Amino acid sequence: MHTTVSLHLRHSRAARVTIALLSCAVLAACGGQHAEGAGNSAPTTSFTEQGVTVTLSVSDWHASKGTLTAVFTPERKGFHLYSTDLPAGGVEGVGRPTAVSVSGSVEADGKLTASAEVRSITVPGVETPLPVYPDGPVTTTLPVRADGNGDATVLIGYASCSTQDGCTIPVSDHPVHLHVTGDRATFNPR
Structure with a gap:
């Protein structure tokens, strides 16, 4: 332009x-x-699926280690995400955890954490309270390290729900591709 x-x-x-x-x-x-590598900005990418925009970035990449950040932003007001600690199958089949995992030449170097406080809600027909984040965006971070130069896959999972409007279809293992070297990490469109 x-x-x-x-x-x-x-x-x-x-x-x-x-x-x-x-x-x-x-x-x-x-x-x-921004162009890749312009200024000090971290490499980023994003996608939108089932009413949630997920923005990923890699920061503090030094000596094959860094932090993978994923910001989950529901598109509609009043929607929340489930806790990262929710069991993979939900509670009594309800809900799906907010999840970020890596495979290939990158592995987790710690636990996935979220910036938001967990609260519990009750859902009709489910005896056990469900751990969720407050309505709106949630930022998660995962320390990662590379086992060498190469390609990696970040797998993203989540479900968004509203106490008034119900839930969207859960997203499971949405792949995002990453290429790493000792001194940089970049997202690859595939």
């Missing part, structure tokens, strides 16, 4: 400020995407 800005006051401070602001506006209009 090419943008031409014509200003009569090219050398004035006001003109330089205006050009800087217009550059920021153009970047925002183009989705705010």
Whole structure:
């Protein structure tokens, strides 16, 4: 995308400020995407499935170690995600855990943690309370390390529900591809 800005006051401070602001506006209009490796931004990718947008990033990548962050954002107000500690099959078949796992040339170097506090809700027909996060976005982090250079797969799972509108279909093992070397990690579209 090419943008031409014509200003009569090219050398004035006001003109330089205006050009800087217009550059920021153009970047925002183009989705705010950064080229891989530009500045200090971490590599990111995202997808939307079953009413939740998941944004993944890898940060602090040094000596084949880093942090994989996944932000789960329900698209509709009033929807929550289940705890990472929920059993894989839910409680009495209800719910699915918020899950991030890795395979291939990357492995977990610790436990998946979430930034939100867990609360319990009761669901009609289920005796055991269900552990969920408050409505809205949830950020999870997973320390990871590479076993060498190569390809890895991040598997994402979750289910979003609303106490008023019910639940979306659970997402299980949605793959996101990652390529790692000792000094960088990048997401690969496949």
